Every structure is written in structure tokens, then in C-alpha cells.
Amino acid sequence: MVNDPADARPSETLQTILRNLAESSDVVVISGRNRSFLEKTFMGIPVFLVAEHGAFLKKPEQPWQRLDLSADDWVDPVRSTMNYFVDRFPGSFIEGKETAIAWHYRMAENEEAEGQAIDLAAQLRRVSSTIPLSVIQGNKVVEVKPAQHSKGTVALAIAEQKPYDFIISIGDDTTDEDMFRQLPNWAYTMKVGSGISFARYRLARQQDVETLLQRMNDSLLED
Missing domain, CATH: 3.30.70.1020 (Trehalose-6-phosphate phosphatase related protein; domain 2)
Structure with a gap:
């Protein structure tokens, strides 16, 4: 956990794991952060990027799409x-x-x-x-x-684009509950940390996420 949201970045180890996973699977990073932050943070990693809680989507090697076209008079x-x-x-x-x-x-x-x-x-x-x-x-x-878009609406839209046979969704924030609630009930949803959640499973710490993804990566390499 960091004081300044601008300092919240994945470790080099996690970046390597994501890069390896993205070579054989669709990896989607859904965040509340803006487009420029996500592009800079995940530069060179072929992942799907979703900015501002579902307002923008960027597929690997493609330009950003603005999903939210709402008025801004508020x-x-x-x-x-x-x-x-x-x-x-x-x-x-x-x-x-x-x-x-x-x-x-x-x-x-x-x-x-x-x-x-x-x-x-x-x-x-x-x-x-x-x-x-x-x-x-x-x-x-x-x-x-x-309210039109959320992490859940964009997660579901991406999940419905292909006949995926395995989906895992991991998050630690209250905004991630939309993903846990809207993804298919057979998806593996995981809440990081304490608190009431719609997720089916729970990980205690952020470090456990890195460990889990590393094991998933190792399993893919063995196959």
C-alpha cells in the first residue's frame, strides 16, 4: 500500500510474470487509474488495459477505445x-x-x-x-x-468475446466487487485482504497474488 496513487506500480517480478502469462493467455488489467498511467506502467507487456473503471479499453497492439460517452456537466x-x-x-x-x-x-x-x-x-x-x-x-x-460503465460491465463484455474455459479475477478494492458479481458463476473470483466480498475465494496479502500468478505461469510452462 502506498500513500500516493501515482506510486502504485507492479514489481519487476510481477511484470515478468504478466508478460509470460500474456504470451499464452488473455491478461486483462482493470483499473481506476487513467490511460497514460496504465500505458506507461505496462509498456511492453501485451495485456488488455481498462482505465477509469471501464471508461476506456485498449486491446494489445490496438489504440484506446472510449466506452463512456456521457456528458460531463456534473x-x-x-x-x-x-x-x-x-x-x-x-x-x-x-x-x-x-x-x-x-x-x-x-x-x-x-x-x-x-x-x-x-x-x-x-x-x-x-x-x-x-x-x-x-x-x-x-x-x-x-x-x-x-454509472453506465464499471469494472464489472467491461469484465463481462471481455469475457463474452471468446468461449473461455477458465477465468480468474483478482482484486482488493470495493470497486472490484462489480467484477466478482457480474462474471460467470464458474469463474474463479478472489478477494485480496479482509472484508465482505462477492468473491468465491480469498487471498490474505498482495504477495499471495504474485505467488499464485507465478504458480499459474509455471504450470503453463510445464504443459
Whole structure:
């Protein structure tokens, strides 16, 4: 876990594992991060990239597709509401994306930020908008985005493109629950860490993810 979301990057070992897996399987990275971050982070690795919780999709060796074409008249009132909380909690900040906006408070100096995040989310749900909005409370972040697309909708769309006989979905954030809920019930869904989840299985730590993927890679090499 890192304080600044810009520092959240896969280890060199994990990058190598993903590169090897992608040579024989479809590997999809579904993230809340923006397009430029994902492109830079996974440069040279032939994986599917999904940015901003399903708003953008990039298949290997292809340009980005924008899946979300919603109006953005909701952004300014949402930012205004978030700005009030930035002023109240030094160290917190707003991250503006192409189709979403988020308030990060991991580095907030005031310990009351966690409780106030619930209040912020409630206020954001009352913001007037011409389109349905989704207010997401993640790990030390409150994010607002159009409700049309999610990690779950794009995961299901990709899963339905081919007759896959094996699907494994791994995630540690509340936003990953959409994937666990919408993928076929025969898929292997795995929640990383504690908390209530729709996932069928659980991994205790992030390090366990790397271990599992390494074992999957080793198994493919043996075949």
C-alpha cells in the first residue's frame, strides 16, 4: 500500500510474470487509474488495459477505445463539493480524470477524514446531474463517475468475446466487487485482504497474488 496513487506500480517480478502469462493467455488489467498511467506502467507487456473503471479499453497492439460517452456537466458541482473537504483536511487532494474525479485522503493530517468521507459520499449522491452517477468509496478515496460503465460491465463484455474455459479475477478494492458479481458463476473470483466480498475465494496479502500468478505461469510452462 502506498500513500500516493501515482506510486502504485507492479514489481519487476510481477511484470515478468504478466508478460509470460500474456504470451499464452488473455491478461486483462482493470483499473481506476487513467490511460497514460496504465500505458506507461505496462509498456511492453501485451495485456488488455481498462482505465477509469471501464471508461476506456485498449486491446494489445490496438489504440484506446472510449466506452463512456456521457456528458460531463456534473464535474464542476462535484469538484466544488470536494474542494470544501480538501480545505478542511490538509494533505488530501483531488485527482481529476477524463471521466471521473476522486478525493484522496490517505495523506490527510486529520484523523477524522475517514468518518468525513462518509459524509462527503452522501453529499455527492445528492449532486444534481443529467446522467446517473456512481459514488465509490474505496481505500482512502471517494470517487465519482458515470454509472453506465464499471469494472464489472467491461469484465463481462471481455469475457463474452471468446468461449473461455477458465477465468480468474483478482482484486482488493470495493470497486472490484462489480467484477466478482457480474462474471460467470464458474469463474474463479478472489478477494485480496479482509472484508465482505462477492468473491468465491480469498487471498490474505498482495504477495499471495504474485505467488499464485507465478504458480499459474509455471504450470503453463510445464504443459
